[in-house]
Amino acid sequence: MGRWEPNATDRLVVAALELFETNGYENTTVIGIAERAGLTKSTFFRHFQDKREVLFGRSSLADVLAEGIAKAPADAEPLEAVACALELLAQDVFTPERRDFIARRQAVVATHPELREREALKGLGLIAAMTGALERRGLPALTARVTAELGALALELAYTRWGSASRDFTEVAREALDEVRSAAPAR
Amino acid sequence: MGRWEPNATDRLVVAALELFETNGYENTTVIGIAERAGLTKSTFFRHFQDKREVLFGRSSLADVLAEGIAKAPADAEPLEAVACALELLAQDVFTPERRDFIARRQAVVATHPELREREALKGLGLIAAMTGALERRGLPALTARVTAELGALALELAYTRWGSASRDFTEVAREALDEVRSAAPAR
Numbered sequence: 001m002g003r004w005e006p007n008a009t010d011r012l013v014v015a016a017l018e019l020f021e022t023n024g025y026e027n028t029t030v031i032g033i034a035e036r037a038g039l040t041k042s043t044f045f046r047h048f049q050d051k052r053e054v055l056f057g058r059s060s061l062a063d064v065l066a067e068g069i070a071k072a073p074a075d076a077e078p079l080e081a082v083a084c085a086l087e088l089l090a091q092d093v094f095t096p097e098r099r100d101f102i103a104r105r106q107a108v109v110a111t112h113p114e115l116r117e118r119e120a121l122k123g124l125g126l127i128a129a130m131t132g133a134l135e136r137r138g139l140p141a142l143t144a145r146v147t148a149e150l151g152a153l154a155l156e157l158a159y160t161r162w163g164s165a166s167r168d169f170t171e172v173a174r175e176a177l178d179e180v181r182s183a184a185p186a187r
Numbered sequence: 188m189g190r191w192e193p194n195a196t197d198r199l200v201v202a203a204l205e206l207f208e209t210n211g212y213e214n215t216t217v218i219g220i221a222e223r224a225g226l227t228k229s230t231f232f233r234h235f236q237d238k239r240e241v242l243f244g245r246s247s248l249a250d251v252l253a254e255g256i257a258k259a260p261a262d263a264e265p266l267e268a269v270a271c272a273l274e275l276l277a278q279d280v281f282t283p284e285r286r287d288f289i290a291r292r293q294a295v296v297a298t299h300p301e302l303r304e305r306e307a308l309k310g311l312g313l314i315a316a317m318t319g320a321l322e323r324r325g326l327p328a329l330t331a332r333v334t335a336e337l338g339a340l341a342l343e344l345a346y347t348r349w350g351s352a353s354r355d356f357t358e359v360a361r362e363a364l365d366e367v368r369s370a371a372p373a374r
Binding site: 077120121145146149179183 | 264265266304307308311327329330332333334336337340344366367368370371372
Protein backbone atom coordinates (compact mmCIF):
# COMPACT_ATOMS: atom_id res chain seq x y z
CA MET A 1 0.00 0.00 0.00
CA GLY A 2 1.28 3.46 -0.90
CA ARG A 3 1.10 6.37 1.47
CA TRP A 4 -1.70 8.87 1.22
CA GLU A 5 -1.16 11.39 -1.58
CA PRO A 6 -2.98 14.69 -1.24
CA ASN A 7 -5.21 15.46 -4.27
CA ALA A 8 -3.75 12.56 -6.20
CA THR A 9 -6.83 12.30 -8.43
CA ASP A 10 -6.79 15.97 -9.39
CA ARG A 11 -3.06 15.93 -10.01
CA LEU A 12 -3.33 12.88 -12.26
CA VAL A 13 -6.22 14.35 -14.24
CA VAL A 14 -4.43 17.64 -14.84
CA ALA A 15 -1.16 15.88 -15.74
CA ALA A 16 -2.97 13.60 -18.20
CA LEU A 17 -4.82 16.46 -19.82
CA GLU A 18 -1.59 18.44 -20.27
CA LEU A 19 0.22 15.47 -21.80
CA PHE A 20 -2.70 14.61 -24.09
CA GLU A 21 -2.74 18.23 -25.26
CA THR A 22 1.01 18.42 -25.82
CA ASN A 23 1.95 14.98 -27.10
CA GLY A 24 -1.38 13.47 -28.10
CA TYR A 25 -3.37 10.71 -26.44
CA GLU A 26 -1.60 7.95 -28.37
CA ASN A 27 1.89 9.04 -27.31
CA THR A 28 1.08 9.44 -23.64
CA THR A 29 1.76 6.61 -21.18
CA VAL A 30 0.44 5.92 -17.71
CA ILE A 31 4.01 6.16 -16.35
CA GLY A 32 4.41 9.54 -18.04
CA ILE A 33 1.21 10.80 -16.45
CA ALA A 34 2.20 9.53 -13.01
CA GLU A 35 5.67 11.08 -13.25
CA ARG A 36 4.33 14.45 -14.31
CA ALA A 37 1.97 14.36 -11.33
CA GLY A 38 4.89 13.43 -9.04
CA LEU A 39 3.27 10.09 -8.26
CA THR A 40 3.93 6.43 -9.00
CA LYS A 41 2.35 4.14 -11.55
CA SER A 42 0.76 2.11 -8.77
CA THR A 43 -0.83 5.24 -7.34
CA PHE A 44 -2.26 5.89 -10.80
CA PHE A 45 -3.82 2.45 -10.89
CA ARG A 46 -5.34 2.89 -7.45
CA HIS A 47 -7.30 5.80 -8.90
CA PHE A 48 -7.97 4.82 -12.51
CA GLN A 49 -8.37 1.61 -14.42
CA ASP A 50 -6.49 2.76 -17.50
CA LYS A 51 -5.18 5.77 -19.43
CA ARG A 52 -8.53 6.38 -21.04
CA GLU A 53 -10.46 6.40 -17.77
CA VAL A 54 -8.49 9.33 -16.40
CA LEU A 55 -10.72 11.75 -18.30
CA PHE A 56 -13.94 9.98 -17.36
CA GLY A 57 -13.74 8.46 -13.90
CA ARG A 58 -13.84 11.58 -11.87
CA SER A 59 -17.24 13.11 -11.51
CA SER A 60 -20.31 11.03 -11.24
CA LEU A 61 -22.67 12.96 -13.48
CA ALA A 62 -25.10 10.06 -13.40
CA ASP A 63 -25.51 10.29 -9.62
CA VAL A 64 -25.96 14.06 -9.69
CA LEU A 65 -28.59 13.82 -12.45
CA ALA A 66 -30.50 11.09 -10.61
CA GLU A 67 -30.37 13.11 -7.39
CA GLY A 68 -31.61 16.26 -9.15
CA ILE A 69 -34.54 14.39 -10.68
CA ALA A 70 -35.43 12.82 -7.33
CA LYS A 71 -35.40 16.22 -5.61
CA ALA A 72 -37.62 17.95 -8.19
CA PRO A 73 -41.04 19.09 -6.90
CA ALA A 74 -43.55 16.21 -6.89
CA ASP A 75 -45.82 17.96 -9.39
CA ALA A 76 -43.04 18.87 -11.85
CA GLU A 77 -43.58 17.80 -15.47
CA PRO A 78 -41.07 15.16 -16.64
CA LEU A 79 -38.87 17.61 -18.56
CA GLU A 80 -39.10 20.05 -15.68
CA ALA A 81 -37.62 17.39 -13.41
CA VAL A 82 -34.76 17.09 -15.91
CA ALA A 83 -34.32 20.87 -15.74
CA CYS A 84 -33.90 20.54 -11.96
CA ALA A 85 -31.24 17.91 -12.54
CA LEU A 86 -29.36 20.19 -14.92
CA GLU A 87 -29.49 22.94 -12.30
CA LEU A 88 -27.94 20.67 -9.72
CA LEU A 89 -25.26 19.83 -12.27
CA ALA A 90 -24.54 23.54 -12.65
CA GLN A 91 -24.15 23.87 -8.87
CA ASP A 92 -22.12 20.75 -8.19
CA VAL A 93 -20.10 20.03 -11.33
CA PHE A 94 -20.31 22.55 -14.13
CA THR A 95 -19.32 25.53 -12.03
CA PRO A 96 -17.82 28.67 -13.62
CA GLU A 97 -14.37 27.79 -12.18
CA ARG A 98 -14.38 24.51 -14.03
CA ARG A 99 -15.35 25.83 -17.45
CA ASP A 100 -11.83 26.22 -18.81
CA PHE A 101 -10.86 22.78 -17.67
CA ILE A 102 -13.99 21.29 -19.26
CA ALA A 103 -13.37 23.07 -22.54
CA ARG A 104 -9.84 21.65 -22.66
CA ARG A 105 -11.13 18.21 -21.78
CA GLN A 106 -13.72 18.42 -24.59
CA ALA A 107 -11.05 19.37 -27.10
CA VAL A 108 -8.88 16.41 -26.09
CA VAL A 109 -11.79 13.94 -26.18
CA ALA A 110 -12.55 15.08 -29.74
CA THR A 111 -9.04 14.16 -30.90
CA HIS A 112 -9.19 10.40 -30.46
CA PRO A 113 -11.77 7.74 -31.43
CA GLU A 114 -11.18 5.75 -28.23
CA LEU A 115 -12.01 8.78 -26.13
CA ARG A 116 -15.04 9.67 -28.23
CA GLU A 117 -16.26 6.09 -27.86
CA ARG A 118 -15.90 6.18 -24.09
CA GLU A 119 -17.69 9.54 -23.99
CA ALA A 120 -20.54 8.09 -26.05
CA LEU A 121 -20.89 5.12 -23.71
CA LYS A 122 -20.88 7.41 -20.67
CA GLY A 123 -23.69 9.31 -22.37
CA LEU A 124 -25.72 6.12 -22.56
CA GLY A 125 -25.08 5.60 -18.85
CA LEU A 126 -26.52 9.04 -18.15
CA ILE A 127 -29.67 8.18 -20.09
CA ALA A 128 -30.06 5.00 -18.07
CA ALA A 129 -29.58 6.88 -14.79
CA MET A 130 -32.15 9.53 -15.73
CA THR A 131 -34.62 6.92 -16.96
CA GLY A 132 -34.37 5.08 -13.63
CA ALA A 133 -34.80 8.27 -11.62
CA LEU A 134 -37.83 9.31 -13.68
CA GLU A 135 -39.41 5.87 -13.28
CA ARG A 136 -39.00 6.20 -9.52
CA ARG A 137 -41.15 9.34 -9.76
CA GLY A 138 -43.91 7.08 -11.04
CA LEU A 139 -43.62 7.76 -14.76
CA PRO A 140 -44.40 4.95 -17.22
CA ALA A 141 -41.20 3.31 -18.49
CA LEU A 142 -41.45 4.66 -22.04
CA THR A 143 -42.24 8.24 -20.98
CA ALA A 144 -39.29 8.07 -18.61
CA ARG A 145 -37.02 6.83 -21.39
CA VAL A 146 -38.14 9.39 -23.97
CA THR A 147 -37.76 12.18 -21.41
CA ALA A 148 -34.29 10.94 -20.48
CA GLU A 149 -33.25 10.80 -24.16
CA LEU A 150 -34.41 14.37 -24.71
CA GLY A 151 -32.75 15.45 -21.47
CA ALA A 152 -29.47 13.85 -22.53
CA LEU A 153 -29.65 15.61 -25.86
CA ALA A 154 -30.20 18.95 -24.11
CA LEU A 155 -27.29 18.17 -21.80
CA GLU A 156 -25.04 17.39 -24.77
CA LEU A 157 -25.98 20.63 -26.49
CA ALA A 158 -25.54 22.65 -23.32
CA TYR A 159 -22.25 21.01 -22.49
CA THR A 160 -20.83 21.79 -25.93
CA ARG A 161 -22.05 25.37 -25.96
CA TRP A 162 -21.09 26.17 -22.39
CA GLY A 163 -17.45 25.30 -23.05
CA SER A 164 -17.21 28.19 -25.49
CA ALA A 165 -19.71 30.57 -23.90
CA SER A 166 -19.33 32.90 -20.96
CA ARG A 167 -22.68 32.19 -19.38
CA ASP A 168 -23.82 30.04 -16.46
CA PHE A 169 -24.42 26.41 -17.24
CA THR A 170 -27.98 26.66 -15.86
CA GLU A 171 -28.88 29.30 -18.40
CA VAL A 172 -27.34 27.47 -21.35
CA ALA A 173 -29.00 24.23 -20.23
CA ARG A 174 -32.45 25.75 -19.87
CA GLU A 175 -32.21 27.23 -23.34
CA ALA A 176 -31.10 23.88 -24.80
CA LEU A 177 -33.96 22.07 -23.06
CA ASP A 178 -36.47 24.53 -24.53
CA GLU A 179 -35.03 24.02 -28.00
CA VAL A 180 -35.17 20.26 -27.69
CA ARG A 181 -38.75 20.45 -26.46
CA SER A 182 -39.76 22.58 -29.47
CA ALA A 183 -38.03 20.16 -31.83
CA ALA A 184 -40.02 17.19 -30.51
CA PRO A 185 -42.80 16.04 -32.84
CA ALA A 186 -46.39 17.09 -32.24
CA ARG A 187 -48.37 14.19 -30.77
CA MET B 188 -4.82 -14.58 -51.31
CA GLY B 189 -7.15 -17.43 -50.43
CA ARG B 190 -9.49 -18.92 -52.93
CA TRP B 191 -13.08 -17.81 -53.14
CA GLU B 192 -15.23 -19.40 -50.45
CA PRO B 193 -18.96 -19.57 -51.18
CA ASN B 194 -21.05 -17.91 -48.46
CA ALA B 195 -18.03 -17.53 -46.22
CA THR B 196 -19.59 -14.65 -44.32
CA ASP B 197 -22.80 -16.51 -43.59
CA ARG B 198 -20.94 -19.64 -42.56
CA LEU B 199 -18.72 -17.69 -40.18
CA VAL B 200 -21.65 -15.88 -38.61
CA VAL B 201 -23.61 -19.07 -38.03
CA ALA B 202 -20.54 -20.89 -36.68
CA ALA B 203 -19.78 -18.02 -34.30
CA LEU B 204 -23.35 -17.83 -33.07
CA GLU B 205 -23.43 -21.57 -32.39
CA LEU B 206 -20.13 -21.50 -30.50
CA PHE B 207 -21.13 -18.43 -28.48
CA GLU B 208 -24.37 -20.18 -27.54
CA THR B 209 -22.68 -23.46 -26.61
CA ASN B 210 -19.39 -22.40 -25.04
CA GLY B 211 -19.92 -18.72 -24.31
CA TYR B 212 -18.38 -15.69 -25.98
CA GLU B 213 -15.33 -15.67 -23.71
CA ASN B 214 -14.38 -19.28 -24.47
CA THR B 215 -14.76 -19.01 -28.23
CA THR B 216 -11.71 -18.28 -30.41
CA VAL B 217 -11.43 -17.01 -33.97
CA ILE B 218 -9.69 -20.25 -34.94
CA GLY B 219 -12.54 -22.25 -33.43
CA ILE B 220 -15.08 -20.25 -35.43
CA ALA B 221 -13.13 -20.63 -38.67
CA GLU B 222 -12.71 -24.40 -38.13
CA ARG B 223 -16.39 -24.93 -37.42
CA ALA B 224 -17.19 -23.04 -40.63
CA GLY B 225 -14.68 -25.19 -42.54
CA LEU B 226 -12.55 -22.13 -43.28
CA THR B 227 -9.18 -20.77 -42.25
CA LYS B 228 -8.28 -18.08 -39.76
CA SER B 229 -7.07 -15.83 -42.57
CA THR B 230 -10.41 -16.17 -44.36
CA PHE B 231 -12.06 -15.10 -41.11
CA PHE B 232 -9.92 -11.97 -40.97
CA ARG B 233 -10.70 -11.10 -44.58
CA HIS B 234 -14.34 -10.84 -43.52
CA PHE B 235 -14.22 -9.56 -39.95
CA GLN B 236 -11.90 -7.43 -37.90
CA ASP B 237 -12.25 -9.46 -34.71
CA LYS B 238 -14.34 -12.00 -32.84
CA ARG B 239 -16.75 -9.38 -31.64
CA GLU B 240 -17.39 -7.94 -35.08
CA VAL B 241 -18.74 -11.21 -36.41
CA LEU B 242 -22.16 -10.45 -34.90
CA PHE B 243 -22.20 -6.84 -36.07
CA GLY B 244 -20.45 -6.42 -39.38
CA ARG B 245 -22.94 -8.06 -41.63
CA SER B 246 -25.94 -5.98 -42.45
CA SER B 247 -25.68 -2.30 -42.89
CA LEU B 248 -28.77 -1.15 -41.03
CA ALA B 249 -27.52 2.43 -41.20
CA ASP B 250 -27.53 2.44 -45.00
CA VAL B 251 -30.98 0.88 -45.21
CA LEU B 252 -32.40 3.40 -42.74
CA ALA B 253 -30.86 6.34 -44.61
CA GLU B 254 -32.18 5.01 -47.89
CA GLY B 255 -35.69 4.52 -46.48
CA ILE B 256 -35.74 8.08 -45.15
CA ALA B 257 -34.51 9.46 -48.48
CA LYS B 258 -37.22 7.58 -50.37
CA ALA B 259 -40.11 8.73 -48.16
CA PRO B 260 -42.65 11.00 -49.86
CA ALA B 261 -41.48 14.61 -49.96
CA ASP B 262 -44.38 15.80 -47.82
CA ALA B 263 -44.04 13.11 -45.15
CA GLU B 264 -43.76 14.32 -41.54
CA PRO B 265 -40.35 13.61 -39.97
CA LEU B 266 -41.52 10.59 -37.96
CA GLU B 267 -43.42 9.35 -41.01
CA ALA B 268 -40.15 9.33 -42.93
CA VAL B 269 -38.70 7.19 -40.14
CA ALA B 270 -41.70 4.85 -40.48
CA CYS B 271 -40.80 4.43 -44.18
CA ALA B 272 -37.25 3.56 -43.16
CA LEU B 273 -38.50 0.92 -40.74
CA GLU B 274 -40.64 -0.55 -43.51
CA LEU B 275 -37.62 -0.85 -45.78
CA LEU B 276 -35.82 -2.56 -42.91
CA ALA B 277 -38.67 -5.06 -42.70
CA GLN B 278 -38.35 -5.80 -46.42
CA ASP B 279 -34.58 -5.95 -46.69
CA VAL B 280 -33.26 -7.10 -43.33
CA PHE B 281 -35.81 -8.07 -40.71
CA THR B 282 -37.64 -10.58 -42.86
CA PRO B 283 -39.72 -13.40 -41.32
CA GLU B 284 -37.07 -15.97 -42.34
CA ARG B 285 -34.45 -14.16 -40.32
CA ARG B 286 -36.43 -13.81 -37.11
CA ASP B 287 -35.14 -16.94 -35.40
CA PHE B 288 -31.58 -16.06 -36.22
CA ILE B 289 -32.05 -12.52 -34.89
CA ALA B 290 -33.63 -13.78 -31.67
CA ARG B 291 -30.63 -16.06 -31.10
CA ARG B 292 -28.26 -13.22 -31.88
CA GLN B 293 -30.05 -10.96 -29.39
CA ALA B 294 -29.77 -13.60 -26.67
CA VAL B 295 -26.03 -13.98 -27.27
CA VAL B 296 -25.41 -10.22 -27.33
CA ALA B 297 -27.14 -9.93 -23.96
CA THR B 298 -24.69 -12.40 -22.37
CA HIS B 299 -21.51 -10.35 -22.59
CA PRO B 300 -20.65 -6.71 -21.73
CA GLU B 301 -18.31 -6.37 -24.74
CA LEU B 302 -21.10 -7.35 -27.09
CA ARG B 303 -23.64 -5.11 -25.37
CA GLU B 304 -21.16 -2.23 -25.65
CA ARG B 305 -20.65 -2.79 -29.38
CA GLU B 306 -24.41 -3.00 -29.86
CA ALA B 307 -24.84 0.29 -28.02
CA LEU B 308 -22.24 1.98 -30.20
CA LYS B 309 -23.86 0.63 -33.36
CA GLY B 310 -27.10 2.14 -32.10
CA LEU B 311 -25.42 5.54 -31.93
CA GLY B 312 -24.26 5.03 -35.52
CA LEU B 313 -27.87 4.44 -36.56
CA ILE B 314 -28.94 7.69 -34.91
CA ALA B 315 -26.20 9.56 -36.78
CA ALA B 316 -27.23 7.99 -40.09
CA MET B 317 -30.90 8.86 -39.60
CA THR B 318 -30.05 12.40 -38.47
CA GLY B 319 -28.02 12.94 -41.64
CA ALA B 320 -30.75 11.53 -43.88
CA LEU B 321 -33.39 13.71 -42.21
CA GLU B 322 -31.23 16.82 -42.57
CA ARG B 323 -30.89 16.07 -46.28
CA ARG B 324 -34.70 16.28 -46.43
CA GLY B 325 -34.31 19.90 -45.34
CA LEU B 326 -35.14 19.50 -41.65
CA PRO B 327 -33.40 21.77 -39.13
CA ALA B 328 -30.50 19.95 -37.43
CA LEU B 329 -32.13 19.68 -34.02
CA THR B 330 -35.48 18.46 -35.37
CA ALA B 331 -33.58 15.87 -37.39
CA ARG B 332 -31.65 14.74 -34.34
CA VAL B 333 -34.69 14.52 -32.03
CA THR B 334 -36.61 12.61 -34.69
CA ALA B 335 -33.68 10.24 -35.18
CA GLU B 336 -33.42 9.63 -31.42
CA LEU B 337 -37.12 8.82 -31.20
CA GLY B 338 -36.85 6.64 -34.31
CA ALA B 339 -33.92 4.74 -32.82
CA LEU B 340 -35.87 4.18 -29.64
CA ALA B 341 -38.82 2.82 -31.63
CA LEU B 342 -36.43 0.60 -33.58
CA GLU B 343 -34.93 -0.74 -30.36
CA LEU B 344 -38.37 -1.51 -28.92
CA ALA B 345 -39.54 -3.11 -32.15
CA TYR B 346 -36.36 -5.14 -32.53
CA THR B 347 -36.67 -6.53 -29.01
CA ARG B 348 -40.34 -7.34 -29.32
CA TRP B 349 -40.17 -8.78 -32.83
CA GLY B 350 -37.64 -11.41 -31.72
CA SER B 351 -40.23 -12.97 -29.45
CA ALA B 352 -43.38 -12.16 -31.45
CA SER B 353 -44.88 -13.85 -34.46
CA ARG B 354 -45.79 -10.72 -36.35
CA ASP B 355 -44.24 -8.81 -39.22
CA PHE B 356 -41.53 -6.36 -38.30
CA THR B 357 -43.41 -3.53 -40.05
CA GLU B 358 -46.41 -4.01 -37.78
CA VAL B 359 -44.35 -4.19 -34.59
CA ALA B 360 -42.32 -1.16 -35.68
CA ARG B 361 -45.32 0.95 -36.49
CA GLU B 362 -46.83 0.20 -33.10
CA ALA B 363 -43.57 1.08 -31.34
CA LEU B 364 -43.30 4.35 -33.24
CA ASP B 365 -46.83 5.30 -32.20
CA GLU B 366 -46.03 4.53 -28.58
CA VAL B 367 -42.85 6.59 -28.67
CA ARG B 368 -44.71 9.47 -30.27
CA SER B 369 -47.35 9.41 -27.52
CA ALA B 370 -44.67 9.31 -24.85
CA ALA B 371 -42.99 12.48 -26.18
CA PRO B 372 -43.67 15.58 -24.09
CA ALA B 373 -46.30 18.09 -25.14
CA ARG B 374 -44.67 21.19 -26.61
